[in-house]
Amino acid sequence: xxxxxxxxxxxxxxxxxxxxxxxxxxxxxxxxxxxxxxxxxxxxxxxxxxxxxxxxxxxxxxxxxxxxxxxxxxxxxxxxxxxxxxxxxxxxxxxxxxxxxxxxxxxxxxxxxxxxxxxxxxxxxxxxxxxxxxxxxxxxxxxxxxxxxxxxxxxxxxxxxxxxxxxxxxxxxxxxxxxxxxxxxxxxxxxxxxxxxxxxxxxxxxxxxxxxxxxxxxxxxxxxxxxxxxxxxxxxxxxxxxxxxxxxxxxxxxxxxxxxxxxxxxxxxxxxxxxxxxxxxxxxxxxxxxxxxxxxxxxxxxxxxxxxxxxxxxxxxxxxxxxxxxxxxxxxxxxxxxxxxxxxxxxxxxxxxxxxxxxxxxxxxxxxxx
Numbered sequence: 001x002x003x004x005x006x007x008x009x010x011x012x013x014x015x016x017x018x019x020x021x022x023x024x025x026x027x028x029x030x031x032x033x034x035x036x037x038x039x040x041x042x043x044x045x046x047x048x049x050x051x052x053x054x055x056x057x058x059x060x061x062x063x064x065x066x067x068x069x070x071x072x073x074x075x076x077x078x079x080x081x082x083x084x085x086x087x088x089x090x091x092x093x094x095x096x097x098x099x100x101x102x103x104x105x106x107x108x109x110x111x112x113x114x115x116x117x118x119x120x121x122x123x124x125x126x127x128x129x130x131x132x133x134x135x136x137x138x139x140x141x142x143x144x145x146x147x148x149x150x151x152x153x154x155x156x157x158x159x160x161x162x163x164x165x166x167x168x169x170x171x172x173x174x175x176x177x178x179x180x181x182x183x184x185x186x187x188x189x190x191x192x193x194x195x196x197x198x199x200x201x202x203x204x205x206x207x208x209x210x211x212x213x214x215x216x217x218x219x220x221x222x223x224x225x226x227x228x229x230x231x232x233x234x235x236x237x238x239x240x241x242x243x244x245x246x247x248x249x250x251x252x253x254x255x256x257x258x259x260x261x262x263x264x265x266x267x268x269x270x271x272x273x274x275x276x277x278x279x280x281x282x283x284x285x286x287x288x289x290x291x292x293x294x295x296x297x298x299x300x301x302x303x304x305x306x307x308x309x310x311x312x313x314x315x316x317x318x319x320x321x322x323x324x325x326x327x328x329x330x331x332x333x334x335x336x337x338x339x340x341x342x343x344x345x346x347x348x349x350x351x352x353x354x355x356x357x358x359x360x361x362x363x364x365x366x367x368x369x370x
Contacts, residue, residue, distance in 0.1 A: 173208070
């Protein structure tokens with residue numbers, strides 16, 4: 001049996017993995033054993049999973065595997081940020097970024113090969129869209145980062161404490177696979193992360209925000225980038241399908257009933273475009289009544305983008321207006337821009353299968369993948 005026909009166990013969340021072993025006549029606890037080997041010890045070779053019976057190990061070899069994507073390139077920034085380029089079975093490449101900080105380490109992972117949303121300030125959008133990532137391709141990024149960081153500069157204490165779905169793609173347009181991955185990230189047999197330390201970022205797929213609230217309790221970030229529909233239509237074309245009059249009520253619903261929850265609103269600072277005091281005033285009024293934190297993101301340039309980042313004084317003025325209005329606001333420090341690993345710079349290598357002229361037709365965002 002070739003690799004393409006084997007069941008990649010990284011594709012299976014805990015209940016599905018128990019079902020996999022039950023279908024083979026094995027007890028459900030076999031899933032627990034395998035998950036501990038894979039996620040807690042980093043072992044992918046069944047031969048080394050010594051608490052499995054020899055007969056079971058031998059029977060798994062021809063029909064199952066634990067296989068993450070292949071690392072084809074890695075770079076380290078002057079500030080310690082690390083970026084990996086991962087090749088998938090179809091030849092496409094995605095990118096994953098680790099951002100170390102004194103008190104935490106954040107892993108930024110991708111959910112799609114490219115992106116269909118066509119945001120004008122994002123390098124990933126220039127690549128077009130190919131397909132959704134499988135669960136194995138998403139959680140495999142986390143598995144690889146854990147192993148590579150453990151091996152790199154042993155004893156440095158670099159660990160992954162936070163995971164953000166802010167890499168390539170729109171996570172909520174790969175809803176089922178992202179939710180399966182989220183369950184693995186927070187399950188004690190997976191990575192056991194706190195739900196507050198796992199963040200899904202969306203450009204505003206309103207029906208999926210509601211579905212996510214029902215499916216699993218994790219943090220939500222919204223790529224806002226403009227305080228009114230006219231400007232957001234240009235910067236984030238998805239807004240033409242789900243305008244602010246629909247997005248903001250969905251944000252309120254997401255945190256409803258949990259006084260500890262808030263939503264992070266990401267706002268890239270574009271010189272002369274969205275960084276005026278008038279925009280700041282519109283923004284704090286837009287966020288009124290929503291438990292919110294605003295991340296101001298200095299724009300990270302890429303070839304042919306046509307935008308410039310706001311001046312430091314403009315960013316500070318914008319921040320101060322929001323702060324005086326009672327909105328918790330921070331300016332995100334640019335990390336990894338010297339290796340094109342900063343926010344908005346991830347490109348990978350994507351065979352574009354999207355039809356850009358029809359990207360925002362009704363079927364594309366009117367129906368969620370199942």
